[in-house]
Amino acid sequence: MAEVKEIYRYLDGLAPFSIQMDFDNAGFLVGRGDAPVSRILVALDITEEVAAEAADLGAELIVSHHPVIFFPARSITDGDPTGRKLLALAENHIAAICAHTNLDAVAGGVNDALALRLGLRSVGQLHQDGVDGRGAAYGIGRVGVLEGEKRLTDFAAFVKERLGGGGVRLVDAGRPVHKVAVGGGACANMMGDALALGCDTFVTSDVKYDGFLDALALGLNLIDAGHYPTENVVCPVLADWLKKGFPQVEIHISRRHHEVFSYL
Structure with missing residues (x-):
């Protein structure tokens, strides 16, 4: 078992959040720092499907590449996709740490x-x-x-x-x-x-x-x-980092997240 804030500090040591680009919003974005973590889901994006996958797995934390909050939220309701994602995370007590341009550069x-x-x-x-x-x-x-x-x-x-x-x-x-x-x-x-x-x-x-x-x-x-x-090539890297840093925590890579569009 580990705490969200410990995992954030560990990732910050590997891909410092301080080096993210000015426009970015990488970091510890959702949840409580002292919440215990026994399972982590790794995904490129936090979509509604990924949030549901984390809940089904019993994961207390999602570590993603793209930030779940990028632009300032003026409301958090079920009337838009961002609101639904954030509500799903909060209601299922799932934290989110997002390593974006810092993970691109490191x-x-x-x-x-x-x-x-x-x-x-x-x-x-x-x-x-x-x-x-x-x-x-x-x-x-x-x-x-x-x-x-x-x-x-x-x-x-x-x-x-x-x-x-x-x-x-x-x-x-x-x-x-x-x-x-x-x-x-x-x-x-x-x-x-x-x-x-x-x-x-x-x-x-x-x-x-x-x-x-x-x-x-x-x-x-x-x-x-x-x-x-x-960019999805980084998910196995994140999973390996987390396994090495927290061997007592179960690490899963999303099976539900995939390319959003198709080719004809």
């Missing part, structure tokens, strides 16, 4: 997990955002290399398979794939960083139309592999 977090899932070697930072209180550099995105080269279509198919996505969107700039940048979630604004480091290919998500046009004009292969697939 060593071993979202982007390292994505780079390793895609088989990249010699992984380094795509962009350094700062240095934390312990003197450790942090930043969004990673860069690594493949063993040998691949055709873009072959690599894109590999990305789709490795991330379990329903499909990918891509721009072929006519270059073989060897040095690859990755940015879990919406990181298309970092194409300049990828080019500056000599990358031929960038894997990210949520790319707008003009982003694809820019990539083609700049000579950068671009793969949009989806927000959920590029």
Whole structure:
């Protein structure tokens, strides 16, 4: 058994909440700090389905990547999705800790997990955002290399398979794939960083139309592999961290949460 505040402090030691980006709302967002925890559910998002899953499991805490509260709530009622989620958590005595951009940037977090899932070697930072209180550099995105080269279509198919996505969107700039940048979630604004480091290919998500046009004009292969697939890779990482830190607590990864849309 552990307390919510102990788990928060442990996660803060691995992915300091102080390094989250200014727009973010990561942290201990719902619940009582001294509440006991015997089961934790890990999920990319806290949806109504995930809240129900936690209640069915008897979990007292959900640890997620995306914040369950992002914008200030002016009311908490059953009349909107956010209100229903928060009511479900409160009524079932379920706390929520959400590690968002701090987990994107920290060593071993979202982007390292994505780079390793895609088989990249010699992984380094795509962009350094700062240095934390312990003197450790942090930043969004990673860069690594493949063993040998691949055709873009072959690599894109590999990305789709490795991330379990329903499909990918891509721009072929006519270059073989060897040095690859990755940015879990919406990181298309970092194409300049990828080019500056000599990358031929960038894997990210949520790319707008003009982003694809820019990539083609700049000579950068671009793969949009989806927000959920590029970030859900961190859930096993979070689960492993929690198992190591709290071996007496049951850790579960959500089975009900999945990609929100389908491909035809």
